[in-house]
Amino acid sequence: MTPHANTHPGAIGRWRTLPSAGRRAAVSLIVMLLAWELIAHSPRLFGFEVPYLGVLPAPSAVIGEWVMLLGDAHYWGSWYLSFTRVFAGFISALLLGVPLGLWFAISPTMRNLFFPVFEMLRPVPPIAWVPAAIIFWPTQELSIISVIFLGAFYTITLNTYNGGRRVDLAIIQSARSMGASRSNIFRRIVLPGTLPSIVAGAAIGMGITWEVVVAAELISGGNGGGGGGLGLFMWDAYLAGNHEQILVGMLSIGLAGYFSSGLLRRFGGLLTPWLSRN
Template sequence: MNIKRFRKELFSRSKLRAIIAIFVFLALWELGSRSNEWFGFTPPWIGHVPAPTAVLVAWYALLGDPGYWQSWYLSTLRVLAGFFAAMLIGIPLGLFMAVNKTFNGIVFPAFEILRPIPPLAWVPASIIFWPTQELSIAFVTFLGAFYTIVINVVGGAKSIDVRFFQSAQSMGSSQWDVFRRVVLPATLPSIVVGSAVGMGITWEVVVAAEMISGGGGGETGSGGGLGFFIWNSYVGGSYEQIVVGMISIGIAGFICSELLRKLGSFFTPWLKKR
């Protein structure tokens, strides 16, 4: 049964549409990049982008390079460090802000002043204030997910119908029971959404932070994270490797977000019935 289910999901219409869309995109990309060679004219925007076949050749050459995989490892480690720190601090903070009006009145104004500041604006300050570049990059990555997680948690908790609280209290539930059986389950979908969005932002932030800070002390372009890998490829004029780095970030971000969604669906099984 499991094999039949796997085949059914693998060859479902949605999967086939996705595969066809990717192949069409790659074909148009190849056509646009090779247009000057094949037809004698260069279309705007895409005409100077390396062709997918050239990118694939460069990618194949990098698969045996330990530095390329070290870049994956460093960027992933920085993303996970910042992301999990944001979850450990952001989820309890958001829940406490939602259930305690006094605490919310104290914290929320400062939170709202700091929230619009882009995480990348913190890069120069974090490099100055934190003792190592690794900590500064992790801090900026933390900021990328922190505000998104807190806002989603607060919004999810405040959107709970007040009648649920009244029903629980009328049956003699304590505040801890209300929090455990009403607030937390009702907020879980918002936590999952905020975490998935925050994960995407952390990948955007860590790449830019690695570019600006020099990859956290990496001595080579392939040893300072994927962001520094892209920047070093640009400086070296290896445009195929730039695209390889960009696609690598997309794959890494997709894997992380998909794992979070699967984990979220495990903790919120009631949403599958909708």
Template sequence: MLGILIFFGIWQLARSIGLLAVLPGPIEVIEGAPAMMSQANYLLSWSNSAKRVFLGFAIAVVLAIAIGVPIGMSRKLKEFSFPVLEIIRPIPPLAWLPISILFWPSSELTMVFLTFLGAFFPILINILAGIDSIDIRYIQAALSLGAGKNTLFWKILVPGALPSLFTGLTIAIAITWEVVIAAEMASGDNGLGYMTWQSY
């Protein structure tokens, strides 16, 4: 809490001494908030952006788990597929925008796709890291006691990978909001990013 107060204090001080001539200070933002929130498209913009975020995020979660778990459980599959994923992963989601505009028939699908890309790799990488972090002795002990694949998956791999998975989900949901705002600025006609760009 103290860190947040210090941040807003420095922001207001910088505004007061003229370092931020264009950016309004926290007090001006608070004073202008009611007028902004009273705009007819304000809540609609939040709704449209949230739909894109959660749709892209949900698709990313499903695919990342469906792809990440088999890769994490199979060394051969990981050796075959992980280098390809590592080539694609460093590409920023917004760098896919020109191809996405050509590939998808509507701007809505383009924005959802970019949001999906922003969430997919953080979740996937954290799933793989979670599986890799499981102590091999637990797996060996379970196998020596006669555990089958289902038991090994639900009793060892899932509990061991969950903390890392939730870390990936936390990172991914933050990235999806950043990506959707930028995507709406570039190719949208509604949403928070579009509203921000129009206001600018």
């Protein structure tokens, strides 16, 4: 190598430095966008319209609409409202679901008394609680947050419970035989053994909250001022016949859920370094 050789990698070099999972994700995204663009232009390119999918606006039109919305305060206000609702509902579910799941796992009395009720209520979809939430809570904002809370609560609680039940009893009995107290067993054995399940439940629950917030905002009507969240943003786009904005709202929710769950998994990896893979 000469002293002045260029050591900066080009586009091919940067592509090769990406993890294999990142390359696969990029390829799948590019293929999907190209197929979508071809389907959207199928009447002009092929002389016929692809059933159902052919009525979708092309991704180039959606991206153009999205770029225009980046300077729209109403769009970012919708983002802000949905994000704050998701954050409030998810944190509430985490703070209540993790202790309850651990309590179910370590206490036979608690499990026998209350777990059947939990299992009976768990199959009820969060959206089914919207009418009751609107009646029960004094404000629409609280009703939306309560429905979001239910969306994450059952998943977090059940994953925590299952993780606690899978902790090896032989380890617990060995610790007891060596004089470990119940608090030490919980802090040093039960809680670390349950953490992977808590992280998995939290990541799944975060995805569910972004699904629920849209329906809750659509049904309850938002807060009526400054934008009603991404759910009402999409509904207003539908009423206006703006299909591009509908897809912008859908993609916004997808990105929000993807990155929120990814951040939770990354944080969970820091909490459980013994599970990291090379």
